[in-house]
Every structure is written in structure tokens, then in C-alpha cells.
Amino acid sequence: MRPCQSTVIADEENLGRAAQRLYISRPALPYALKSLESELGVRLFDRHAGGASATHAGREIIAEALLTVRQSERVSAAAERHRRGETGVLRVGFEASGAGELTTRARAEFARRHPPGVRVVPRRYDWGQEAAALREGLVDVAFVWLPNDLTGLRSEPVHTEPRVVGLPSGHPPAGRDEVSPLDMGDEPLMWTERAPRGWVDWWAVNPRPDGSSPRWGPTNGNAEEMLEQVAEGSATCFAPMSMAGYYTRPDLTWVPLTDAEPLRTSLAWADGTDSNLVRGFARVVRELAAAAPGSGPHQR
Template identity: 75%
Template sequence: MELRQLRYLIAIADEGNLGRAAATLYVSQPALSYALKNLEAELGVRLFDRHAGGVAPTPAGRDVIAEARRTVRQADRVAAVAERHRRGQTGVLRVGFEASGAGELTTRARAEFARTHPGVRVEPKRYDWGGEAAALRAGQVDVAFVWLPADLTGLHSEIVHTEPRVVGLPTDHPLAAAAGVSIMDVKDEPLMWTERAPRAWVNWWAVNPRPDGSEPRWGPTNDNVEEMLEQVAEGTAICFAPSSMALYYTRPGLAWVPLTDVEPLRVALAWHGGGALVQAFAAIVRDLAGSPA
């Protein structure tokens, strides 16, 4: 049994369809089917039941998949430890963030770290919709500005930034020139969302349920900021975002209006392990943010 097989198994479970799983893994569907059959033969149990829409885990499959997830997470941690040491020796600090990150704090912290550590190269790494914590666990970045809510289990973290939320509207929308709107003012508007993020993250951003107990009117999905804003500007739907996006993402056809009655975005600085470079960066962020140690 190989880690590759366990990753295949997890992807099939997540997608519920061999074709979609093959696409996310960048392998052919026949190759994935063959790998699944070999794994089932090796383990001596059927892991999935096939149906018209795809596949569903068997009782044995559910248990095996749960263990596979734990094993892969642990393997990623082992690789991440080695990667952090390797990067530390070569003088590189990789900083993850999403969209506008923690606003101006993100850029100021990177600049101050580069000034005080001239021998270290700072590499910004952008992720889409809740991918920062997973990047930390996979060893892709050393430290990250994480938009909450997020699963930070096993990571060191501290909240370093908060900012209000805004609604993105097409410029010809009746509310586009308003000084502010409430969540109920836009409750009937189709809302952009993503299938790429955990559902709890999606629901928080969508303010689901709304104050009256209703569910948002779900609009089209998107995989990244650019796809989201393109559809908002063309009038397909609206979106919710942190206020820093009103500065970092301006474009024709798009208006940003403050949301007056929803909780603000909280941004945590998070890391896995505590090398000297990470601790130095955290101290700079802490100082710039005015947050306690």
C-alpha cells in the first residue's frame, strides 16, 4: 500500500465520482479505476458501491477512508517538518494568504521582515477560498494569514487583524451608491459561493442562516477571486468580501458597499512548528498589529 493510493481513495470519497476525482488528481479515469480495484483486492474488502451518479463508500470503506485521512495528514506533517528545515537553511520564508490577506498588514509585515532579514527571501503564496490552513499542513508555506472560520487544529495561531465586510454589486444595481446596506437588504439577491471551501466557511461568509432564519439564494459557484468578481460585474450575482477587497480589487462594473450588520472578518496568523524565521515574522506581525504576545 502506498500513500498515493490513499490520496486516490480520499479524492474519490470527496468527489463521489471517479471522473471528477480523476480530474482533481490529474490522472485518467481508467488509471484511477484500476488503482481502486487493486487497493480493494489488496485490502480484501469492497470500499465503494457503484451507482448511476458515481460511487458511495461502503461501511468498510468509510472506516478505511477515515484512517486514510489520518495517515495522509500525518505523512504531510512529516514532509512539512523536513521542508521547513530545508527552507530555513536556504533562507526562504513562504507566507501564505488569501485574496487581500490581512489587508495592509500583510504587505507591511513582509516588507518589514525583508528589511530586518536581508539575507532571507520572502515568498508570498496566494491561495483560494480557505486553502491557507491546508497549505500549512502540507508544508507548502511556513506561515499564513488565515481567514476565519478555519480548522486550525494542530496549528499555532493568534488573531492579528479584523475588518468589516462589504457586498460587491454591479454598478447598475439600485444599491450600488448606498452608504451602507444590511444583510436583509440583499437577502433575495443570488449570492456567489464556492464548492472548494469547507461548508462551515461558506455558510459564515454567506451569513447562513439569515436573521429571519431563511437560507441565502445561492447563485453561481466560483473557484477564485477573479471568477467571482467577473460574474458580479456582469450582473449575475452579488458577493460578500472583507473591506480590504474594495481597495485591492477595483474594476469597471463593480461597486463595493459596506455591510452594516454582520460580524467582521477575523484573520489569524498561523504556523505549524516554530522555526526562528517564523517566530521572527510572527513577532513583526504582532508588533505591527498591536496585538499581545
């Protein structure tokens, strides 16, 4: 058994389901696990009628295994870049519409200032996962929607934009010039289980200005799933204004949302990084943000 396979067992807490995910036979997995525990000299899991739970030693060893796997992936990625003759790759994380036009303009301007051997690779994440991607070394720099956990990261605010309500076309509020969270009444609101509760509540404006809570609608795993359910009439959603431009479709209507904090986006990267590419990208974003119409201390 490879140590990383134990992470699947920890996730599933069931050997049968873990075997299915690993595409190996059910009888082979306990044997492989027993061999690994014998090799390491410690018990990784406690077996019981309900499945298998990681021991204290197991949890620590699994965490170390994950770090090793991620480092191995970074080593392989570095080797691949050199095989292709590239002098550098900058992986830029974002979610949905990112920081609006600033995201695309920054990537284009950064590429213009650097030789062809430097490549900018966009990496999209869903519902607050871009900060975790930075900490795990999956991206080098990211546009992070706030609120978010920026522990272990350096960051600076670069973009602010108002929010909107996404509604199915023909919905009564869709014809209004603006709506507030209280105007939504008992309209079901989309949400996600993939983000921390504080993140979900901020986006949902929960509690509302009068202390009430929204009526929770269906869940979703990404922006496309969210908008598909809004368009079919299952629920409504709150989103940044840039999504109204990035996700235009005839069965959706976007209405400005009042009485709600605007979305603030920060540019973030790993604390202690010494990458010329990251510093160069941050400089480009800083310059473009400062030159944007309406920029100033209240925007930054």
C-alpha cells in the same frame, strides 16, 4: 502502483475516472491495484457495480500514504533550499486580500530585517484553506480569516476590518452610502462549495437579522471567479473592505455593509513549531498591528 495513486481511486470511487486522472490505461489500473494489495496483504478497496469504495484498512493506509508524500515533499523542498544556497525560506499563507496592507507590510519589513539569504514566499489559498495548508505543512505561517478551524495551531488576532457588498456597476444599491443584509432582499448572493457550511453562512450573514435566509446565487472556487460573476450581473457578494481596494475594476461597485460582524484575521502557525523565522515574522506582525491607526484591544 505507487501508494499515493490509491488516493486518486479513493477520491473518484471509480477506476475509469481514476485512470484518466492518472494518465494510465484503464486496464492497467486494476492490475496495479491488485499487485499493491497483494504486496501489502490487505484489501484496499471493495469493487462493486458502482465503482470502488475504500475499506477500513484502505482508508487508514491511504491516510498514511498522504502523510508520507507530504513529508517527502518537505524533504525535497529542504534539499532544494540548500542547493540554491538559501539560509532559510518562510512560506506565508493568505487568501484574497489577506490582512489588507498589514500582509504586504509585514513581508517587506521581515525581509528588511533579515539577510538576503532569507526568502519570504507568499502562498495564496481560497476560501478558508489557509488553515488546512498550515496543518499539512504547506506553509509556515498564515493570515487566517475567521471563522476557521484552528485546531492544532497557535494563533493571535492581528487585524479587524468592516465588510462591504460587491455589486455590478449600475445596480440600484450601488449608489447608496451603505446597505444592510436586509436591504439586499432577494438579490442572489455568491457562495462556495469549497468551504465548510458554517464558514459560508457567516460570510452570507445567514440567518439575516430578521431570521430570513439569503437567496443563494452561483458558486465559485476563488475570488476572481466570484468577482467575474458579480461584474456580469449574475449575483452580489459580501467581502472584506480591503478587497474593495485590491480588486478595483470599472464594472464593480463596493458599498459598506452594515449590521454584519467585521472580518477578524489571526496570524497562525503550527503548534510546537521552533522556527526562528516564524517567531521573527510573528514579532514583526505584532509590532505593525500595534502601531496601526486605531489599534487597541477592540481591534486585536
